[in-house]
Amino acid sequence: MINVRRKPSAVFVLLMFSISVVAIAPRLGLSVPQAHAVTPKALINGDTVSGSPSIEEQQATALGFSVTVVSGATWDNMTQAQFAAYQVLIVGDPTCSGLALSVTSNAATWAPVVMGTAVNTLPGNRILIGTDPVYHYTSGDPGALKLIHDGIDFAGLLSSRTGIYFDMSCFDNGQGLSTLNMLSVGASSWTENTSPPCGGSVSLIASNPAFADLNSGDLQGWFCSDHETFPQFRDDWNPLAIATDTPTHPVCGIDHDTNATVCGEPYIFVAGSGIVVIAPNISLSPTNATNPPFTDHTVIANVTKSGSPLSGQLVSFTVTGQNNGATGVCAPSSCQTSATGQVSFTYHDTNGPGDDTITASFTDSSGTKQQATAFKHWVGIFPPPVSIHVSKFFTDSSRQPLPLDSSGNPLVNVVLERGFVRSTNPGQVLAWVNVTNTGTVPIQSLKLNETLPVDWTVNPPWLPGKGAIHVYYANTTSLATNPEITKPSTITVTTGNPQTVLVAIPSLNATGIDHPLMPGQSILLSVKLSYGLVMTSQSPTSYPRNYTDTASAAAWTLPSYTGTETSATGTGFS
Numbered sequence: 001m002i003n004v005r006r007k008p009s010a011v012f013v014l015l016m017f018s019i020s021v022v023a024i025a026p027r028l029g030l031s032v033p034q035a036h037a038v039t040p041k042a043l044i045n046g047d048t049v050s051g052s053p054s055i056e057e058q059q060a061t062a063l064g065f066s067v068t069v070v071s072g073a074t075w076d077n078m079t080q081a082q083f084a085a086y087q088v089l090i091v092g093d094p095t096c097s098g099l100a101l102s103v104t105s106n107a108a109t110w111a112p113v114v115m116g117t118a119v120n121t122l123p124g125n126r127i128l129i130g131t132d133p134v135y136h137y138t139s140g141d142p143g144a145l146k147l148i149h150d151g152i153d154f155a156g157l158l159s160s161r162t163g164i165y166f167d168m169s170c171f172d173n174g175q176g177l178s179t180l181n182m183l184s185v186g187a188s189s190w191t192e193n194t195s196p197p198c199g200g201s202v203s204l205i206a207s208n209p210a211f212a213d214l215n216s217g218d219l220q221g222w223f224c225s226d227h228e229t230f231p232q233f234r235d236d237w238n239p240l241a242i243a244t245d246t247p248t249h250p251v252c253g254i255d256h257d258t259n260a261t262v263c264g265e266p267y268i269f270v271a272g273s274g275i276v277v278i279a280p281n282i283s284l285s286p287t288n289a290t291n292p293p294f295t296d297h298t299v300i301a302n303v304t305k306s307g308s309p310l311s312g313q314l315v316s317f318t319v320t321g322q323n324n325g326a327t328g329v330c331a332p333s334s335c336q337t338s339a340t341g342q343v344s345f346t347y348h349d350t351n352g353p354g355d356d357t358i359t360a361s362f363t364d365s366s367g368t369k370q371q372a373t374a375f376k377h378w379v380g381i382f383p384p385p386v387s388i389h390v391s392k393f394f395t396d397s398s399r400q401p402l403p404l405d406s407s408g409n410p411l412v413n414v415v416l417e418r419g420f421v422r423s424t425n426p427g428q429v430l431a432w433v434n435v436t437n438t439g440t441v442p443i444q445s446l447k448l449n450e451t452l453p454v455d456w457t458v459n460p461p462w463l464p465g466k467g468a469i470h471v472y473y474a475n476t477t478s479l480a481t482n483p484e485i486t487k488p489s490t491i492t493v494t495t496g497n498p499q500t501v502l503v504a505i506p507s508l509n510a511t512g513i514d515h516p517l518m519p520g521q522s523i524l525l526s527v528k529l530s531y532g533l534v535m536t537s538q539s540p541t542s543y544p545r546n547y548t549d550t551a552s553a554a555a556w557t558l559p560s561y562t563g564t565e566t567s568a569t570g571t572g573f574s
Contacts, residue, residue: 047072072102088156124163124274142217186235205253239266309341322354
């Protein structure tokens with residue numbers, strides 16, 4: 001179907017684009033945390049325990065861990081990869097002594113491993129103990145052994161992660177708070193009371209299956225039940241036990257044994273999955289929920305005073321566990337309670353199947369902090385439903401679609417005169433690539449490659465700041481009104497014939513979109529082309545010519561091309 005029209009001085013030949021879009025074969029790449037051995041391993045800093053085997057080693061062994069004890073010097077020189085080989089790190093009680101310097105001097109190495117930001121991709125469980133259970137167990141307090149056993153069990157509960165059992169024993173070495181900040185993601189700050197009353201009035205105010213056999217009575221009456229208390233703390237931690245005979249009472253909760261309201265300074269904390277906390281004046285609902293992975297979850301905080309709704313109270317929400325540190329959206333948006341005493345919090349599961357603890361915290365008019373928790377199970381098929389669709393189309397420089405041949409393929413007319421290509425109609429063509437998030441998971445980073453047709457070139461030649469290449473957020477119905485999000489530093493154009501346009505966006509949050517590419521949303525790449533054979537000698541019999549244009553796209557669920565990867569296929573011609 002050659003459409004040749006002859007005039008005395010020119011021949012008009014139909015130039016056909018045979019346009020195809022080729023993307024990488026679909027592949028779901030899963031970011032898998034480092035696997036641990038079938039037998040979980042525990043690492044003990046030998047500077048922090050006494051006896052051989054120490055009570056901590058005995059309890060870890062009884063829990064099924066293969067235990068390694070290293071000197072403080074060895075611990076101090078270990079790498080992140082070496083720490084990540086263990087399911088639990090143990091900083092024990094050297095029978096009422098100070099926190100070993102070898103623990104904190106290397107905290108910048110091992111703490112990120114625990115928090116899932118180095119080697120491991122998810123955080124482990126954490127427990128902080130501000131007393132000396134080894135000393136008290138050997139002095140005849142049997143509840144102290146339960147605390148050691150259950151604490152190690154909780155810290156080492158999660159496979160493919162690294163937890164921490166962190167006992168500060170009888171006194172801090174001056175670096176305890178800085179280490180705790182490395183082990184925290186929540187709001188607020190840590191403060192320490194290094195000289196609480198040396199009494200035995202304490203209450204257990206939280207629970208977890210690992211502590212099922214522990215009650216307030218197991219912790220009371222140790223003469224010195226607590227040696228360090230922490231009046232203020234980061235919101236991703238939950239007080240497990242508080243000392244009620246302290247000079248201030250910044251935290252209130254419900255006693256595990258008596259169901260009475262108790263207040264004091266916390267000295268044992270837990271952070272991680274499956275923690276249950278109830279308080280006198282704040283609650284969360286639902287307290288336990290199961291959802292498919294990679295969906296949204298909403299909890300509602302209810303704040304009361306004397307049983308009546310309390311409005312205008314600022315509530316902070318913190319997620320620990322599978323989605324450690326996840327952010328979300330409050331309603332009302334201020335995160336303050338409405339007239340009904342309620343505020344909701346919605347967040348998205350970006351890390352797949354697993355468990356979260358959601359903590360809601362508020363400070364009442366007397367300055368007392370109260371917390372409540374809810375437990376979230378993400379259960380379902382893994383990997384997630386991540387997918388994109390890539391499509392191609394062509395317009396003229398006015399963004400009007402090119403005419404089509406009888407097969408539905410776009411056409412460009414070329415004008416030849418005396419064997420030379422004089423021009424094309426239209427003179428310039430815009431090649432468009434549309435990438436749409438067709439899955440149910442936000443996309444946070446993207447790479448898009450478009451190999452242009454042979455003999456067609458980017459015009460004007462690409463230099464940052466010149467207008468031949470544009471990236472748009474396709475949130476309108478018109479090509480002319482879509483907001484531009486072009487960042488020249490993310491665009492590269494290769495030389496040669498054909499040219500390739502490369503777009504690499506490491507974080508869509510850092511573009512003009514200011515958020516991930518959500519399900520159903522699209523971005524557009526526009527490239528302005530001119531025919532590179534204009535003013536060259538070409539035979540009329542060589543037309544029509546079929547040119548191909550290929551594009552490939554890949555997307556990831558996390559920034560910097562990490563997380564779950566997907567790709568797509570598509571075509572721009574019939």
